[in-house]
Amino acid sequence: MAKLxxxxxxxxxxxxxxxxxDVREAYGKKNEVKRWSAALSSRxxxxxxxxxxxxxxxxxxxxxxxxxxxPVTLSHREVVALAGQWYKERVKAHEDNPGDPHGWDxxxxxxxxxxxxxxxxxxxxxxxxxxxxxxxxxxxxLHSNSRAAVTREAHELAPSxxxxxxRRADGDYRPDKIASALPAWSxxxxxxxxxxxxxxxxxxxFEEYAVNPDKTPKASTMEAWRRMLKVxxxxxxxxxxxxxxxxxxxxxxxxxxxxxxxxxxINGSYLAALLTVLRWGFAEGRLKTNPTEGLTFRYRRDxxxxxxGFTDAEAATILKAALSAPPGxxxxxxxxxxxxxxxxxxYTGARVGEIAQLRKQDVTRRDGVPLLHITPExxxxxxxxxxxxxxxxxxxxxxxxxMVAALPDGPIFYDPSNARGGSVESPQxxxxxxxxxxxxxxxxxxxxxxxxxxxxxxxxxxxxRTAGIPHDAxxxxxxxxxxxxxxxxxxxxVALLKAEIEKLPRYQIESD
Numbered sequence: 001m002a003k004l005x006x007x008x009x010x011x012x013x014x015x016x017x018x019x020x021x022d023v024r025e026a027y028g029k030k031n032e033v034k035r036w037s038a039a040l041s042s043r044x045x046x047x048x049x050x051x052x053x054x055x056x057x058x059x060x061x062x063x064x065x066x067x068x069x070x071p072v073t074l075s076h077r078e079v080v081a082l083a084g085q086w087y088k089e090r091v092k093a094h095e096d097n098p099g100d101p102h103g104w105d106x107x108x109x110x111x112x113x114x115x116x117x118x119x120x121x122x123x124x125x126x127x128x129x130x131x132x133x134x135x136x137x138x139x140x141x142l143h144s145n146s147r148a149a150v151t152r153e154a155h156e157l158a159p160s161x162x163x164x165x166x167r168r169a170d171g172d173y174r175p176d177k178i179a180s181a182l183p184a185w186s187x188x189x190x191x192x193x194x195x196x197x198x199x200x201x202x203x204x205x206f207e208e209y210a211v212n213p214d215k216t217p218k219a220s221t222m223e224a225w226r227r228m229l230k231v232x233x234x235x236x237x238x239x240x241x242x243x244x245x246x247x248x249x250x251x252x253x254x255x256x257x258x259x260x261x262x263x264x265x266i267n268g269s270y271l272a273a274l275l276t277v278l279r280w281g282f283a284e285g286r287l288k289t290n291p292t293e294g295l296t297f298r299y300r301r302d303x304x305x306x307x308x309g310f311t312d313a314e315a316a317t318i319l320k321a322a323l324s325a326p327p328g329x330x331x332x333x334x335x336x337x338x339x340x341x342x343x344x345x346x347y348t349g350a351r352v353g354e355i356a357q358l359r360k361q362d363v364t365r366r367d368g369v370p371l372l373h374i375t376p377e378x379x380x381x382x383x384x385x386x387x388x389x390x391x392x393x394x395x396x397x398x399x400x401x402x403m404v405a406a407l408p409d410g411p412i413f414y415d416p417s418n419a420r421g422g423s424v425e426s427p428q429x430x431x432x433x434x435x436x437x438x439x440x441x442x443x444x445x446x447x448x449x450x451x452x453x454x455x456x457x458x459x460x461x462x463x464x465r466t467a468g469i470p471h472d473a474x475x476x477x478x479x480x481x482x483x484x485x486x487x488x489x490x491x492x493x494v495a496l497l498k499a500e501i502e503k504l505p506r507y508q509i510e511s512d
Contacts, residue, residue, distance in 0.1 A: 002015050002016060002056075003015060006045075007038075012036065012038045013037075013049070014034065014035045015049055016032070017033075017053065017056050020060060023060055023064055026063045036049070055187060059138065059139045060139075072143060072146065073142075073143045073145070073239075078185075081185040082153075083150050084157070084185060087154070087158075087161055087178070090161055091161065091164065091179065095165065098165040099165075100169065101166045104162045104165040105162070107158075108163070112430060112431040121156065121158065121159065123151075124155065127155055128151055131151045135147070135150075145201050149203075149230065152227070164178070199240070200240070200242050200281070200286060201241065202229070202233060202239050202241040202244065204239075205241050208281075208286070209280050210222040212280070228269060228273050231270070232270075235251075241281060242288065245291050249271075249274065249295060250295075253271060256270055267297050271297055278292050305449060307450075307462070308451075309456070309458030310445070310455040314455070316509060319342055321439075321443045322340070322341075323339070323509060323510075331418075333413055334432075336403075336412060336413055337432050337435070338436065338439060340412075341355050342456070343395060345453070345460075346460070347391070347392040347394065347395055348389045348477065348501075349457050349459075349464070350478065352433040354374045354479070355413075356430070358411070359409070359411050360407050360408070361409065362374070363412075366388055369498045370390070370391045370396055370401050371388050371390045372389045374386060374389060387479050389477055389497070389501075390498035392504060393502060394506045414429060438452075460478065463504060464477075464504065468503060469503055469504075472492070474500075476491075477497055
């Protein structure tokens with residue numbers, strides 16, 4: 001049995017625990033030895049010793065349990081703490097010598113969500129591997145839901161890790177607020193480990209729904225739902241789908257209405273995800289009862305306090321900054337994006353992602369008219385339909401067509417060689433739009449009631465109406481679906497659309 005002993009010469013405290021033979025190989029050593037400072041009193045040393053011995057014996061017990069295959073289910077706090085342990089170890093490994101900040105910036109870009117309108121970070125294989133190693137070192141055999149939760153929590157912390165390393169690389173070694181906010185990892189005691197898994201895991205039910213081929217939401221939507229439903233499980237304090245009641249759902253909705261989320265987001269995203277999964281589980285026979293039966297939720301729409309598009313002053317601020325943006329640490333692709341995408345959005349009303357994914361071949365001519373070919377072949381187009389958008393003469397006079405002609409083949413606003421294991425579902429073009437949104441806020445267009453990229457689409461529609469452009473032409477230019485079945489017939493000639501776009505007055509902006 002391990003004992004706490006004091007060295008008669010130095011006064012320091014020490015203890016040795018012999019690791020039992022049945023778990024010694026998995027533990028990695030024959031003995032666990034710990035020493036404490038001579039400055040500790042007998043009472044303080046005993047408290048430290050007991051905490052250390054409890055942790056060692058808990059690890060031995062977990063290793064024994066893992067050999068029998070009995071999984072452990074963690075609480076939400078334990079999930080956050082264990083992911084926090086991974087974060088702290090990564091910080092310790094890199095912060096003294098963080099290296100090139102560009103590498104950390106690129107790592108952050110790689111994790112950008114599939115769609116800027118959706119939440120969630122893209123899974124990274126190296127993080128998954130890190131968590132597997134951490135669990136092995138801790139001697140933890142987790143229930144699949146707890147393992148997935150720890151992995152997702154680590155992905156949530158990874159961007160903070162990357163940003164911290166950029167600051168460290170720039171010489172900023174102020175205390176890390178993220179680390180101080182994370183709970184300390186304390187392995188669950190054997191008494192806590194024996195909790196049985198629910199008959200029907202709610203998050204397990206969601207994972208079944210997420211891979212169901214009959215569902216309609218995209219993969220990016222599923223990742224956003226996963227994060228939202230994790231909030232629901234944390235609110236419940238359990239993962240048992242059969243125990244969920246209508247009162248639980250009402251209570252969760254009330255807890256979400258704390259002023260940090262809009263009512264449309266709560267009803268249209270959080271509750272929509274929850275109700276959809278529960279109703280699907282009941283319809284598929286996975287749940288005995290339907291806790292959503294009879295539930296309806298209404299909400300009062302937010303009062304609109306300003307126009308959804310940019311004001312003249314906001315538009316001028318962005319366009320002037322685009323003309324004036326000096327090359328700095330940015331790559332040529334990023335400089336081009338900042339210079340041209342705001343102007344292209346201003347004169348086309350296109351979605352920022354549609355512009356950001358343009359390739360050299362998409363800037364072309366048809367019937368002698370210079371235009372943009374917005375096509376699903378280049379990336380995501382919301383309607384999955386191509387369209388031709390003539391270029392306003394002001395863009396041509398600024399040299400956009402000549403600039404593109406001088407480029408090599410490939411994307412105009414991002415470098416495919418910088419992709420690090422990305423997928424078709426997570427295009428680099430989305431990251432271009434996200435960086436522009438941050439930049440727009442940085443230059444002073446920071447009214448939260450207008451979206452930093454989407455504001456151009458609303459403004460284009462407004463200015464188009466003012467200029468007398470017919471509704472059907474505006475819809476064709478912007479890629480909006482026709483409002484009636486009859487209006488879906490036929491196409492718009494490029495020459496006609498060119499004449500309509502030229503009705504837009506030129507922006508009178510001068511660079512500094």
